[in-house]
Amino acid sequence: MNEDLKDLYKVILDRKVNKVDGSYTNYLFEKGIDKILKKVGEECTEVVISCKEDNKTEQVNEICDLVYHVLVLMAEKGITIDDVSEELANRSRKIGNFKGERKPITNV
C-alpha cells in the first residue's frame, strides 16, 4: 500500500485523539459515524458524476475526496490499511496474479 496513504491514515488516527485548530477530521469524528457515512456516500456520487465528464483533474480531485473520507471511515471503524492490504493480497493469491498467470500492470 502506498506510503502516502499510510501517512495520511496516521494523521487521521492522530486527529481521532488530538484536537487541532480548524481540523476538518476532528469535526468529522465529533459529528460521528452517520456524518462520516453521509460524506462517503456524497463523495462516491461526486466521483461517479465527475467520471461522466472528460476532466481528469476533476476526477482525481473527487477520487482524493473519496479516499480521504473512506480512510476516516476506516479509522472510525478500527479498520487498518494493513487489513485492506492483506485482503487484497489474499485475493491476488487466489486469482493467481503473483503466480504469473496474469501479467502485472506496471507504471501505476
Ligand SMILES: N=c1c2ncn([C@@H]3O[C@H](COP(=O)(O)OP(=O)(O)OP(=O)(O)O)[C@@H](O)[C@H]3O)c2ncn1[C@@H]1O[C@H](COP(=O)(O)O)[C@@H](O)[C@H]1O
Ligand atoms: N485529504 C484531506 C481532505 N480531502 C478532503 N477534505 C475535506 O473534505 C471536505 C469536503 O468538502 P465538502 O464541500 O464536501 O464538505 P464541506 O461543505 O466542507 O463540509 P460538510 O459540512 O459537508 O461536512 C472539505 O472541507 C475538504 O477540506 C480533506 N480534509 C483533510 N484532508 C487531509 O487530512 C489531514 C488532516 O486534515 P485536518 O483534519 O483538516 O487537519 C491533512 O493531511 C489534510 O490534507
